[in-house]
């Protein structure tokens with residue numbers, strides 16, 4: 521099937537060989553799931569030109585904007601080492617297998633947030649599929665919103681929900697607490713900055 525790469529011109533299929541060749545140019549890979557407008561992977565890619573940053577989202581419109589920004593000249597904020605993939609967390613392309621040295625999930629909502637809050641077995645499938653043998657996982661949630669049918673999360677409830685799926689995928693939780701330093705993403709700026717809203721950060725290692 522291949523990976524659906526979103527560029528500023530639209531969607532392109534990249535086969536497994538081509539995707540491997542791109543990855544082989546870099547020493548390691550950040551995968552940002554639910555990337556939205558891709559500001560975080562683009563920023564990370566600009567700060568680490570020797571690394572590859574892959575932003576994944578189900579929303580192709582947001583990815584198109586992300587690609588448009590990344591494809592600008594580096595002097596104008598572009599990042600040639602950032603790539604944007606259209607996929608859902610529930611059905612990630614085979615080509616991403618073992619790709620993520622660092623997997624970030626920042627301010628997820630809807631289906632992706634529900635998977636995490638429920639501690640759905642699909643979380644471990646997703647991690648087993650995308651994470652490299654030694655990988656880091658970072659999750660940051662808005663603690664003041666939850667999908668219908670869920671209680672607002674706390675560090676304790678998040679740790680409880682994710683303990684089994686993370687353990688099944690070979691991850692050990694190294695920290696899970698309220699955080700006062702949310703990551704530099706667009707939603708972090710919108711939701712948190714100066715608002716006093718509470719956020720929860722979880723880190724885990726494989």
Ligand SMILES: C[S@@+](CC[C@H](N)C(=O)[O-])C[C@H]1O[C@@H](n2cnc3c(N)ncnc32)[C@H](O)[C@@H]1O
Pocket residue numbers: 553554555556557576577578579582607608609610625626627628629630631632633705706707708
């Ligand atoms: C609030 S936005 C956060 C975007 C970005 N991480 C940030 O912090 O600025 C949540 C994103 O999660 C994506 N998302 C929700 N459910 C998803 C799923 N099941 N698979 C992939 N992306 C999903 C949405 O499309 C949306 O772009």
